[in-house]
Amino acid sequence: MLSRLFFELLDGKLETTFLGEIEKMRESCSFSLLYLGISKDADLNKLKRGFYHTATDSSYRDAEWLYISIPTLLCPSLAPQNKQIISVVVYLAKGKYKDITNWKIFKENLIADTINRIEKYLPDIKKHIEVIEAATPKTLERYTLNTDGAAYGWEVSVDQIGDNRLPQQTPIGNLYLTGHWTRPGPGICAVVSSGWGVANLIMEKEKWR
């Protein structure tokens, strides 16, 4: 996303040292998502909320997982009356997305594999599925324009967080950054604070306070 801003929209307008810093930064992982609409008669209590690790041969750093939750257990009004939702975030190691050319087939496999996994905990779940919606990193990119569907902007690591993320004031006078590609970092609370921070920066500069 920032690459598009600095390297395409502002092509030739910025110093190479600043651009060099950006080139060194690494983008975060993305996710795939699966939402299942389930009939009321299915008993979902055996499916515990939480992380289900799926890696068999990866290093710890790239250990893959599913995060499964049933939001309608907490808030039934999220689904039509007498219906339930299973929500799954699927984390696959970053490298796995590199060579995908047919996202439609990737999505079909993702849906089948994830439902098969859930079936281990809820053996008759397939007959209760009424709605299936899935998203891939390509979907996230399409709706948010985050590069490759990066879920957190830059990768979340010590050398890229807090003051090590890009400053909100860019080398171009009235161009400011806010959100998870800038300080302080990713996640809902951090991006709210990022917006608050940049608003204050502008007000200070314009002597509005």
Ligand SMILES: Cc1cc2nc3c(=O)[nH]c(=O)nc-3n(C[C@H](O)[C@H](O)[C@H](O)COP(=O)(O)OP(=O)(O)OC[C@H]3O[C@@H](n4cnc5c(N)ncnc54)[C@H](O)[C@@H]3O)c2cc1C
């Ligand atoms: C699956 C998933 C689960 C997550 N779970 C959590 C969680 O549990 N807790 C948590 O704290 N964080 C979570 N995160 C991270 C969090 O969602 C992000 O860090 C945060 O939403 C980033 O906010 P943002 O405003 O910087 O950018 P975004 O949320 O990406 O918003 C950018 C917006 O700008 C719009 N846009 C982009 N380009 C243009 C343009 N040229 N013109 C007009 N509009 C444009 C996009 O459409 C989008 O609406 C999750 C992320 C993902 C993908």
